[in-house]
Amino acid sequence: MSRKNVLLIAALVFGIVLSAFAAGYTATPSGNTGTAGTAEKTVTVVTEEPVEITVFAAASLKGALTDIVNKFMEENKNIKVITNFAGSQTLKTQIQEGADVDIFISANDKQFDPIKDAGLITEKKVLLTNKLAIAVPAENKAGIKELGDLSKEGTLLVIGNKDVPFGQYTRDIIGKYQDDGNEGYVDAFMKNVVSEVDAVDKIKPVLVLGEADGSIVYKSDISKADRKDITLIEIPDKYNVIASYPYGILKANADKDAVKLFEAYLTGDKGTAVLKEYGFDVA
Amino acid sequence: MNTCSIQKTGAGRTLTAVIAGILIFGFLFFITIPLAALFTRVTPADFVTAIMSPAALDALWLSAVTASISTVIVVILGTPLAYVNARVAYRGRNIVDTLTDLPIVLPPTVAGLALLIAFGRNGLVGQSLGIFGIYLPFTTLAVIISQIFVSSPFYIRQARSSFEAVDRDYESASRTLGEGPAGTFFRITLPIAASALLSGIIMTFARALGEFGATLMFAGNFQGTTQTMPLAIYTTMQSDMNVAVALAIVLVVFSFSVILTVKYISGRGES
Numbered sequence: 384m385s386r387k388n389v390l391l392i393a394a395l396v397f398g399i400v401l402s403a404f405a406a407g408y409t410a411t412p413s414g415n416t417g418t419a420g421t422a423e424k425t426v427t428v429v430t431e432e433p434v435e436i437t438v439f440a441a442a443s444l445k446g447a448l449t450d451i452v453n454k455f456m457e458e459n460k461n462i463k464v465i466t467n468f469a470g471s472q473t474l475k476t477q478i479q480e481g482a483d484v485d486i487f488i489s490a491n492d493k494q495f496d497p498i499k500d501a502g503l504i505t506e507k508k509v510l511l512t513n514k515l516a517i518a519v520p521a522e523n524k525a526g527i528k529e530l531g532d533l534s535k536e537g538t539l540l541v542i543g544n545k546d547v548p549f550g551q552y553t554r555d556i557i558g559k560y561q562d563d564g565n566e567g568y569v570d571a572f573m574k575n576v577v578s579e580v581d582a583v584d585k586i587k588p589v590l591v592l593g594e595a596d597g598s599i600v601y602k603s604d605i606s607k608a609d610r611k612d613i614t615l616i617e618i619p620d621k622y623n624v625i626a627s628y629p630y631g632i633l634k635a636n637a638d639k640d641a642v643k644l645f646e647a648y649l650t651g652d653k654g655t656a657v658l659k660e661y662g663f664d665v666a
Numbered sequence: 667m668n669t670c671s672i673q674k675t676g677a678g679r680t681l682t683a684v685i686a687g688i689l690i691f692g693f694l695f696f697i698t699i700p701l702a703a704l705f706t707r708v709t710p711a712d713f714v715t716a717i718m719s720p721a722a723l724d725a726l727w728l729s730a731v732t733a734s735i736s737t738v739i740v741v742i743l744g745t746p747l748a749y750v751n752a753r754v755a756y757r758g759r760n761i762v763d764t765l766t767d768l769p770i771v772l773p774p775t776v777a778g779l780a781l782l783i784a785f786g787r788n789g790l791v792g793q794s795l796g797i798f799g800i801y802l803p804f805t806t807l808a809v810i811i812s813q814i815f816v817s818s819p820f821y822i823r824q825a826r827s828s829f830e831a832v833d834r835d836y837e838s839a840s841r842t843l844g845e846g847p848a849g850t851f852f853r854i855t856l857p858i859a860a861s862a863l864l865s866g867i868i869m870t871f872a873r874a875l876g877e878f879g880a881t882l883m884f885a886g887n888f889q890g891t892t893q894t895m896p897l898a899i900y901t902t903m904q905s906d907m908n909v910a911v912a913l914a915i916v917l918v919v920f921s922f923s924v925i926l927t928v929k930y931i932s933g934r935g936e937s
Contacts (some may be wrong), residue, residue, distance in 0.1 A: 470904065472905075476903070476904075476907075495840025510848075539804070543903075544887075544904075577886055578804050578888050579886075579888060579889075581901065585882065588779070589886075594787050594804075627807065652732070
């Protein structure tokens with residue numbers, strides 16, 4: 384019995400050691416990219432072995448980034464890009480808890496900076512900027528035409544909670560609107576809020592079904608397909624919050640070629656074109 | 667030859683025992699570790715502070731109230747159905763049984779969406795309710811409706827089988843002795859089935875307490891009105907991890923006690 388146990392444990396340990404060695408070997412070639420001489424060799428290695436890279440991105444980037452990733456993978460068949468879309472807050476927590484990520488794209492600085500401060504990312508760059516707009520059901524039974532209408536009694540609003548970027552920005556916007564000579568606006572607006580959610584995915588269904596009258600969301604969140612059910616109303620720039628999306632490469636994977644290749648694609652002409660198509664502004 | 671084969675089976679048995687042992691301990695480890703990990707995340711002092719925070723207290727109170735009301739309604743609405751399905755063989759009984767079981771396997775988002783489309787402002791039933799000024803989505807009532815929808819099968823299934831287990835001779839004897847059907851039910855059937863029914867009630871309460879997805883869709887998420895414990899955990903996870911972990915611990919401890927109680931009750935019922 385005990386001999387069997389020892390054998391089993393030995394087999395297990397052997398397996399772990401073996402896989403560790405295998406992982407070590409696959410990691411080595413991409414590490415040797417220092418000089419131009421080895422660059423050519425590295426490219427051949429990359430084409431031989433399928434490489435996986437993982438991108439954590441704010442939920443609001445889902446449509447655009449999925450498009451970009453698909454196009455990128457079509458051009459680079461040897462690279463598999465794995466994406467994880469969630470609220471930036473959730474992603475930040477996952478990374479802090481040790482998720483293995485190559486690129487992190489946050490919807491605001493608040494969730495990005497702690498990762499940088501912890502030394503997990505060295506360089507912070509801005510990928511794009513985004514504005515907010517009022518979203519109403521296509522029927523717009525409540526007759527909402529501008530910010531002021533959102534405080535009318537009996538208007539049902541579903542907004543982002545104060546811990547997610549678009550929820551913070553919603554509060555900033557209504558604050559600025561109140562300061563512009565609309566006394567009592569914030570209280571009247573907040574009185575109409577019936578639900579506070581963490582992601583826009585939970586707002587769209589209630590707008591489409593006409594169960595809520597309005598919300599304030601990222602312009603880019605309402606895709607072309609959504610626009611037949613949901614109408615966007617612009618918020619003037621003087622009240623609006625221009626959100627910038629920072630991104631960075633995780634230090635541990637900073638020298639992976641596939642990651643560099645993807646970054647170049649994302650910030651290059653092709654990536655930028657897709658981002659613009661989805662309503663983002665590229666800095 | 668003979669001894670050789672005996673040795674072989676002996677070795678085989680040992681190997682089986684070892685493999686089974688590894689699988690069993692591996693699984694128990696896998697189940698226990700995440701739950702135990704919750705307890706390592708907060709100090710007792712942090713736990714107390716977190717659980718006394720307004721968001722946590724509101725959620726505890728709202729959860730306790732809504733889950734209690736839901737359970738009472740499930741018992742009132744579910745008992746006659748469970749009894750009839752246990753005693754009367756009618757056409758379509760299997761269909762009715764399947765319907766009442768369905769919420770167990772439905773993804774919570776489906777339940778939430780269905781409730782919204784049925785009882786929402788523009789919903790099938792909701793439209794008519796609106797005429798009387800009754801508006802359900804994003805209200806505490808919507809929380810209760812979601813809980814009833816998802817937790818009722820736990821009571822109805824248990825109630826049906828506990829009524830089936832009651833020996834019909836006792837009921838017949840009661841009827842022969844002049845007791846009416848209602849009297850027989852309350853004085854004979856119900857007391858005999860009581861302990862089994864109680865475990866159904868406890869499971870229903872626990873399920874209602876844990877309800878998340880349908881509530882989020884149909885009732886929304888607003889502290890004090892619709893933010894029950896699971897929703898508060900989900901929300902505070904993004905702002906105050908201590909509160910989330912503290913509430914999670916409360917739910918884990920409570921659920922553990924509930925299931926243990928049910929096992930104790932149903933164990934006693936068998937003897």
